[in-house]
Structures are given as structure tokens and as C-alpha cells.
Amino acid sequence: MSDVFGEDGGFVTTTVDGFLRWAKSNSVWPLTFGLACCAIEMMNLTSPRYDLAQWGSEAFRASPRQADLMIVSGRLCNKMVPVARQVYEQMAEPKWVVAMGACASTGGIFDNYAVVQGVDNVIPVDIYIPGCPPTPDAVIHAIQMLRERIQGNDPKGGLKVNA
Amino acid sequence: MPNTEMIDRANAAREKVNTEIVPALLEAFADKAESIAPTGDLIPQVFVKPTALLDVALWLKDRGFNMLVDVAGADYYPKRDPRFEVIYHFRQFPALGMIRVRVRCTEKDQPHTLSHIWPMADAPEREVYDQFGVKFTGHPNLKRILNPDDWEGHPLRRDYPLRGPRALINLDMPAELNRFAAFVDDEHANTEKKPDGK
Amino acid sequence: MHPYLPLLIYLLVALVVPVAMSILGTSFGPSKPEKYKFLPYESGHPTSPLMGRFPVKFYMVAMLFVIFDVEAASFYPWAVNLRELGVFGLYEMITFMIVLAIGYAYVWKKGGFSWR
Amino acid sequence: MAQTFDTHEQDTMQLSIGPHHPATHGVLRVILELNGEIIVKAAPETGFLHTGIEKTAENLTWNQATAVVDRMDYLNSIGNNVGYCLAVEKLLGITDRIPERANVARVILMELQRITSHLVFLGTGALDLGAMTPIFWTFDLREHILDIFEEVTGQRMNPSYMRVGGLAHDLPEHFKEIVNNFLKIAPGKMQDLKNLILGHPIFKDRTIGVGKISEEKALALGLTGHNLRITGNDYDVRKYYPYCGYENYDFKVPTRQNGDLNDRISIRFDEIDESLKIIKQGIDNLPDGRHIIEDRKLVLPPKEEVKQSMEALIHHFKLVQQGFEVPAGEVYQAVESPRGELGFYLISDGGNKPMRMRVRGPAFYATYALGTLLPGHYVGDMVGIIAGIDPIFGEVDR
Numbered sequence: 001m002s003d004v005f006g007e008d009g010g011f012v013t014t015t016v017d018g019f020l021r022w023a024k025s026n027s028v029w030p031l032t033f034g035l036a037c038c039a040i041e042m043m044n045l046t047s048p049r050y051d052l053a054q055w056g057s058e059a060f061r062a063s064p065r066q067a068d069l070m071i072v073s074g075r076l077c078n079k080m081v082p083v084a085r086q087v088y089e090q091m092a093e094p095k096w097v098v099a100m101g102a103c104a105s106t107g108g109i110f111d112n113y114a115v116v117q118g119v120d121n122v123i124p125v126d127i128y129i130p131g132c133p134p135t136p137d138a139v140i141h142a143i144q145m146l147r148e149r150i151q152g153n154d155p156k157g158g159l160k161v162n163a
Numbered sequence: 164m165p166n167t168e169m170i171d172r173a174n175a176a177r178e179k180v181n182t183e184i185v186p187a188l189l190e191a192f193a194d195k196a197e198s199i200a201p202t203g204d205l206i207p208q209v210f211v212k213p214t215a216l217l218d219v220a221l222w223l224k225d226r227g228f229n230m231l232v233d234v235a236g237a238d239y240y241p242k243r244d245p246r247f248e249v250i251y252h253f254r255q256f257p258a259l260g261m262i263r264v265r266v267r268c269t270e271k272d273q274p275h276t277l278s279h280i281w282p283m284a285d286a287p288e289r290e291v292y293d294q295f296g297v298k299f300t301g302h303p304n305l306k307r308i309l310n311p312d313d314w315e316g317h318p319l320r321r322d323y324p325l326r327g328p329r330a331l332i333n334l335d336m337p338a339e340l341n342r343f344a345a346f347v348d349d350e351h352a353n354t355e356k357k358p359d360g361k
Numbered sequence: 362m363h364p365y366l367p368l369l370i371y372l373l374v375a376l377v378v379p380v381a382m383s384i385l386g387t388s389f390g391p392s393k394p395e396k397y398k399f400l401p402y403e404s405g406h407p408t409s410p411l412m413g414r415f416p417v418k419f420y421m422v423a424m425l426f427v428i429f430d431v432e433a434a435s436f437y438p439w440a441v442n443l444r445e446l447g448v449f450g451l452y453e454m455i456t457f458m459i460v461l462a463i464g465y466a467y468v469w470k471k472g473g474f475s476w477r
Numbered sequence: 478m479a480q481t482f483d484t485h486e487q488d489t490m491q492l493s494i495g496p497h498h499p500a501t502h503g504v505l506r507v508i509l510e511l512n513g514e515i516i517v518k519a520a521p522e523t524g525f526l527h528t529g530i531e532k533t534a535e536n537l538t539w540n541q542a543t544a545v546v547d548r549m550d551y552l553n554s555i556g557n558n559v560g561y562c563l564a565v566e567k568l569l570g571i572t573d574r575i576p577e578r579a580n581v582a583r584v585i586l587m588e589l590q591r592i593t594s595h596l597v598f599l600g601t602g603a604l605d606l607g608a609m610t611p612i613f614w615t616f617d618l619r620e621h622i623l624d625i626f627e628e629v630t631g632q633r634m635n636p637s638y639m640r641v642g643g644l645a646h647d648l649p650e651h652f653k654e655i656v657n658n659f660l661k662i663a664p665g666k667m668q669d670l671k672n673l674i675l676g677h678p679i680f681k682d683r684t685i686g687v688g689k690i691s692e693e694k695a696l697a698l699g700l701t702g703h704n705l706r707i708t709g710n711d712y713d714v715r716k717y718y719p720y721c722g723y724e725n726y727d728f729k730v731p732t733r734q735n736g737d738l739n740d741r742i743s744i745r746f747d748e749i750d751e752s753l754k755i756i757k758q759g760i761d762n763l764p765d766g767r768h769i770i771e772d773r774k775l776v777l778p779p780k781e782e783v784k785q786s787m788e789a790l791i792h793h794f795k796l797v798q799q800g801f802e803v804p805a806g807e808v809y810q811a812v813e814s815p816r817g818e819l820g821f822y823l824i825s826d827g828g829n830k831p832m833r834m835r836v837r838g839p840a841f842y843a844t845y846a847l848g849t850l851l852p853g854h855y856v857g858d859m860v861g862i863i864a865g866i867d868p869i870f871g872e873v874d875r
Contacts, residue, residue, distance in 0.1 A: 036871050037551035037634055047616035062499035079311045080525045083405035083496045089397030113318050113327020114529030133634055160391040165724040169717050202806030203568040235822050235835035259717055283699030286845040309527040309874055318532055325536050404495025406506055416513035476514055
């Protein structure tokens with residue numbers, strides 16, 4: 001049994017793994033975690049010009065149970081830290097986090113008492129997008145990078161055998 | 164053909180406030196109010212003692228100041244002894260006359276709340292308390308409005324560092340003192356091994 | 362070809378598909394059972410649990426739904442073989458609907474539908 | 478830490494429409510006390526987007542603070558900038574020396590920004606009430622305006638295009654052409670949108686008579702802008718306290734009478750038509766000339782001159798290093814933002830940094846008006862009412 005499902009990828013696991021990676025990368029459902037100005041640009045992603053539906057991610061889910069990707073769009077403030085942490089924890093595996101904009105990545109121009117200097121102080125982040133606010137093209141580029149990573153060898157994607 | 168009718172109405176109302184309302188107010192609250200020369204925006208200003216604020220507000224409301232525009236806080240820390248100041252803007256609608264009532268107070272003597280006359284005053288007064296520490300007597304629920312409820316200190320004071328608690332810690336601070344360390348368990352910390360290849 | 366064979370196949374498929382999905386899902390999907398995952402999702406801010414009882418209005422709406430939904434469900438078999446039943450079936454169904462309509466009018470007049 | 482209502486006279490249920498919720502248009506938390514489906518009490522709780530903008534502005538020089546002020550009400554960035562710059566110009570006393578071209582450009586860009594804010598309001602408001610198509614149409618039309626901003630200021634959102642004394646740099650030559658192109662297509666699309674939203678029976682059922690408010694209650698709650706104009710009161714800062722030359726434009730202030738959610742949404746269409754009228758008048762007589770005030774103490778000298786003359790270099794160096802000093806004093810300058818009266822109360826102690834910048838956000842008072850607007854409605858109506866007051870939490874939490 002182990003060689004077929006072996007870590008180094010016996011025949012079955014590679015094809016199933018490849019299939020799962022293909023399925024996951026083509027339906028990354030983002031979570032509507034809109035905070036500030038970047039949220040308005042995130043809403044633009046579903047508008048006719050920057051159609052996110054071409055890669056299967058147009059279904060912005062409101063509940064973390066049904067979302068795979070948490071786009072933290074905007075500045076994360078002190079009062080929102082426990083909420084962001086809880087929403088991230090309640091997302092089902094496999095889950096990814098994209099820090100959209102300078103404020104989410106490093107606190108941006110608000111180097112003060114109120115803004116968390118980078119979302120990675122609170123939740124692990126996979127992809128950072130520069131810009132204030134980043135244009136929807138930049139966010140689509142980030143989602144493309146994430147899809148390549150999932151299709152490549154991202155440990156979180158693919159097959160995970162827990163017997 | 165610019166219709167300057169509104170500008171003339173505002174100017175006329177300002178003259179009226181300057182010539183009638185302010186002198187009447189100063190003489191009605193002789194020891195508790197003093198006048199100030201208006202600056203940039205020519206809005207008539209009056210200093211009022213915290214104890215007399217409620218009566219002045221009611222007095223103004225009877226004279227047509229039916230709109231409370233804003234309640235703001237300010238801190239003149241190094242330069243002036245009663246360091247805090249709560250600034251109320253009133254407006255006569257539709258006569259368009261405006262007046263600015265400035266209440267100099269310290270942390271101890273507390274102005275009375277206006278939320279029972281104007282329900283809108285409830286939230287900005289909570290903000291003044293949250294950001295400056297000036298309490299309002301008679302306020303329904305004086306709690307923090309902008310900062311988390313367990314936040315120490317009042318951020319908008321002049322002696323509060325811009326970066327807040329972060330300014331007082333050096334970078335390599337032990338994790339247990341770092342406010343957000345509790346949220347980052349070791350396994351999730353962002354020093355996680357990046358997926359190879361990227 | 363036993364007449365009920367299609368029904369058997371249908372039930373079989375209806376049983377196999379969900380069971381297979383859940384088994385494959387739990388055995389091959391990643392699972393990290395963490396504390397927060399089992400908390401109810403309350404849009405980010407936990408609130409105090411329900412202290413009082415649920416108002417009776419919810420129960421009323423549930424009962425009314427059951428009655429009239431079952432009534433609607435009973436139209437399907439009638440509609441499927443409407444031809445065989447012919448005119449008799451039509452009158453049969455009309456009387457059935459009239460009886461239920463009386464119940465509906467009663468509930469409406471007594472104010473069962475208005476929430477206040 | 479949540480505000481719980483301890484007096485449980487009947488068995489009411491407490492429901493928290495939390496900070497992360499699709500219906501709250503951002504990070505608002507409303508604690509509802511429900512008796513079945515009816516809201517008995519509502520307590521909005523904000524602060525989840527408190528960015529410390531006022532504290533940050535106290536550590537930036539007068540011109541640098543435009544970048545921070547701009548990200549406060551992120552759907553009205555140009556309006557925030559103009560309000561802030563007008564306040565500083567009042568403190569400096571240079572309001573009447575601003576060149577005419579800068580005033581007209583400010584008016585045109587503010588009205589364009591107002592239309593983008595109204596379009597986001599209509600798109601998300603209709604989406605909350607269940608209509609899926611309007612958000613695609615409104616965001617598509619909004620892209621045209623964002624293209625204009627990208628051409629003129631270099632950035633789609635938060636452009637920080639205003640400086641004390643005028644514009645950061647001059648308008649492009651084809652500015653009139655791109656705005657006229659937009660003015661050609663806008664009325665047709667707005668008419669389609671109006672038929673789509675206002676004519677819809679479900680929309681009418683869900684909005685007529687919902688969230689009603691009377692004029693004196695709205696005044697007591699500090700509501701301004703469309704929240705006040707739906708009760709018949711026509712207070713609009715552009716009409717009552719004209720700034721930037723608004724008295725030269727002829728436009729009406731639309732009002733409604735019965736103050737419910739249907740009026741809150743239908744008034745936006747008339748406001749957009751008025752804005753289009755203003756833009757048309759502004760574009761027709763856009764004067765030439767300087768885009769910023771002619772004052773070496775406030776404005777960076779042009780680049781080529783800095784290379785030639787010594788004292789231009791000194792001016793450049795001082796302005797970049799320290800900025801300019803503003804005479805001590807206080808000033809309150811109100812501006813009509815898409816949400817109401819946006820007031821800037823600036824205190825200067827004569828230094829090169831603002832001593833205190835207090836921003837009177839109209840959405841701040843609209844959000845806390847929910848406490849009196851919501852009770853008595855169903856939970857389903859709450860979604861429409863929150864969308865109707867058009868809160869933007871960058872401005873509510875500053």
C-alpha cells in the first residue's frame with residue numbers, strides 16, 4: 001500500500017495529486033475580507049473589465065468555511081486583529097493568504113500606534129502585493145502566481161495522505 | 164451671474180452673531196465666559212468654563228443654534244496649563260450663523276455631556292474620552308470607541324508617542340511582551356520555511 | 362427487467378456518491394483540527410449565547426410551512442399521470458385544494474402570517 | 478468586552494452582525510437585540526478601521542498630510558484633499574489668490590469623484606437588496622472616470638493631487654477631450670441604470686417606507702448630505718457655504734420628502750445628473766493660466782529654474798526639508814462630500830506641522846444614527862438601511 005501512496009509519488013499519488021492540484025488551482029474562492037481602500041479595488045476584480053471569473057475565482061464567499069483564499073485588502077488595525085485571527089483560523093484547509101496593498105504587507109504609510117505593521121505579525125501570508133491601492137491587474141498577477149504555486153509544488157496544495 | 168445670495172446671508176448672520184449673540188452671552192455668563200478674537204475663518208469664538216457648558220448650550224439652542232456641527236478635542240500640552248480643550252461648533256440653520264464654543268479643561272474637571280439635548284453628541288464625546296481622556300459627566304456609556312477596549316493610554320495626547328507601545332520596545336523584545344506574539348503560534352510564524360522553488 | 366430496477370439503481374447511486382465523497386474527502390484532504398474551527402462562526406466577534414427561549418412565532422411559521430409544502434408535494438404524483446386519471450382526477454384534486462384553501466384562509470384571517 | 482444588554486424584559490435574542498459580514502459595507506459591528514424577527518435595540522460599534530490618521534497628520538508637514546487625508550474617505554479622496562487644502566489656505570489667508578484654473582479643476586475633479594462614490598453606493602446598495610446586475614454596470618461606468626483620474630493625476634484611487642495653493646501639477650492638454658468623452662456616454666448609461674433599479678417591483682417593496690426619518694430627528698442626529706436632504710431640508714455645503722467658486726455654477730440641490738430608503742437611493746440619480754451639469758459648465762469655461770499659486774514661500778519652483786538660479790534652489794531646499802510655516806490660529810472649513818458635510822478643524826501653532834487636525838466625518842454621525850433608525854424593522858430591512866446611509870469606515874474610524 002505504501003509504495004502506491006509513497007511519499008516520493010508512486011503512480012497513483014502523482015496522478016491524483018496532479019488532478020487535485022489542477023482542480024484546486026482552477027477554483028480558488030476568495031473571502032470578502034475587505035477592510036479599506038484596497039477593498040474597493042478588490043470589488044473591481046469582479047467588474048467586467050478585470051473579470052476574475054476567467055480563473056474560477058469570481059465567487060467571493062462571505063463565510064470562511066467556503067473560502068480557500070483570504071485576501072487581506074486594507075490596513076489591519078488593533079481592534080480587528082482578533083477578528084482577522086479568528087476568521088483565518090476558521091477557514092478550511094488548504095487555505096492561502098494574500099496581503100493586498102502596502103498597508104497589509106508592511107503597515108504602509110501608517111507607521112503609528114493603530115495599524116499592525118504587516119499582516120504577517122498575525123497570520124502567515126503567502127503572497128504580498130505592493131501598491132496603494134494595487135491596481136486590479138496587480139491582484140490578478142498575484143492570483144496567477146498563487147495558481148502557479150498550487151499547480152507547482154506548494155506543500156499546502158495537492159494530496160495529503162492521513163491514513 | 165454668480166448667486167452670492169448665500170454668501171451675503173452667511174456674512175450678515177456672522178455680523179449678527181458678532182454684534183448681538185456674543186456680547187449677550189458674555190454678559191449673561193459674565194464670570195464663566197470670555198471672548199476670543201476670531202482667526203482664519205472669522206467664526207466667532209467664546210471660551211467657556213466646563214461647569215457652564217450645559218447652560219451655554221441650552222442658551223444657544225434657544226437663540227436658534229439648532230445644529231450641533233461637531234464636538235472635537237485638542238491638547239495644548241507644552242504650551243498651556245489647562246492642557247485639554249473640547250471644541251463645540253454650533254450653527255443656526257437656515258440663518259447660517261456659526262459659533263465656536265471652546266471649553267478649556269484638565270483631566271479632572273469634566274464638562275457635562277450634551278447627548279440628552281443632541282443625541283448625536285454621544286459618539287464624538289466617547290471619541291474625545293478615548294483619544295484624550297477627558298470624561299463627560301452624565302454620559303450614557305462612556306467607553307472607548309476607536310481603540311480596543313483594553314488599550315492603555317490616550318493616543319491623541321501630545322506626549323503619547325506616534326508609534327504607541329511599539330515605540331517603547333526595542334526590536335528584539337521577548338515575545339511575551341509583544342502585544343501580538345500571543346496571536347502568532349510558533350508553527351505559524353512567518354519564518355515558516357518558504358515552499359522551495361520560490 | 363424487474364419494474365422496480367431503475368428505482369434500485371437510483372437508490373444505490375444516491376447512497377454510494379455521498380459516502381464515497383465523504384470517505385475520500387476525510388482520508389485524502391488535509392485536516393488540522395484547531396480550536397477555532399469548532400467555534401460557531403459569528404462574523405468574527407463571539408457573542409453571548411441565546412439566553413431566552415426562541416419566540417413561538419418561529420414554531421408557527423415552521424408548522425405552516427410543513428402543511429403547505431406537503432400539500433404542494435402531493436401535486437407531483439397527480440401531475441405525472443394526469444392523462445390516465447382524466448377528468449375525475451381533476452375534480453379530485455380541486456376538492457383537495459379547496460379543503461386546504463379553507464385552512465389557508467383561516468390561518469390568514471387569524472393573523473398567523475403577519476409577524477408582528 | 479461586547480456591550481451586552483442586561484435588561485432582558487422579554488426573551489429577546491442578541492445577534493452580532495459582526496465586523497466581517499457581507500451586509501455591513503466594511504468593518505462595522507451592530508449588536509442587535511431581536512424579538513423574533515423584529516429589531517428591538519441596535520448598538521453600532523465601530524473602531525475596527527481606526528488608522529490613527531489624525532495622529533499621523535500631526536507628524537507630517539502641511540503638504541505631506543494630503544497623502545494621509547486622502548486615504549480617509551477613500552471613495553472621496555479628491556474631496557478630502559480639497560477640504561484639507563482649503564482649510565490650510567484659509568489659515569494662510571491666500572484663499573482669494575488661488576488661480577482660477579485651479580479652482581475650476583478642483584470643482585470638476587470633485588464632482589467626478591462624487592459620481593464614482595455614488596456609483597459604488599448604487600452598485601453595492603442594489604447588490605445588498607438582491608439585484609446582481611447593477612454592480613457590473615456601475616463599476617463598468619466607474620472605470621471610465623478612473624481612467625480620467627489615471628490620465629490626470631497618475632493614479633486611479635487616492636491620487637493626492639491637491640497641494641496647498643492649487644494642483645500638484647498641471648492638467649494634461651487633452652483633459653477637455655477625455656472629460657467630454659465621458660460626458661457623452663454618462664447620461665445614457667445612467668438612464669439605463671435608473672430604469673433597472675428604480676423601476677423594479679421587488680426594489681420598491683423592499684425600500685418604500687423602510688428606515689423613515691423626520692427632519693428634526695435627522696438634525697438632532699447630526700445627519701447631513703443625502704441623509705438630511707431626503708427629509709425635505711436642502712442643506713448642501715456647496716450652496717450654503719460656497720467654496721472653490723461653486724456660486725458661479727447653476728445647479729439644483731435635489732431633495733425628497735418622505736425620508737425613506739427609496740428616497741435615499743433615488744436621490745442619488747438626481748445628484749449624479751446635477752454633478753454632470755456642473756462638470757459640463759466647468760469644462761466649457763476652463764480658464765488657462767497657472768495651476769498653482771504664484772508664491773515662492775509655498776510652492777516648489779519649476780525644475781529647470783532650480784538648476785539656474787541660486788535662490789530658487791534655496792526655496793526648493795527649504796520647502797522640501799521643512800515645508801512652510803502657517804500662522805497660529807484655528808479654522809473650520811466644511812466641504813460637501815458625497816456623504817454630507819465633511820469638516821476640517823485645523824489648529825496651527827505657527828509651526829510647519831499641523832498641531833491638531835480634527836475631521837468631522839458625515840458617515841460617523843450617519844453610522845451612529847443606526848441606533849435610532851434600525852429599531853422596529855425586520856432583520857432583512859437592516860441590510861438595506863445600512864446600505865442606504867452609505868457609511869465609509871475609513872472616515873468613520875479615521
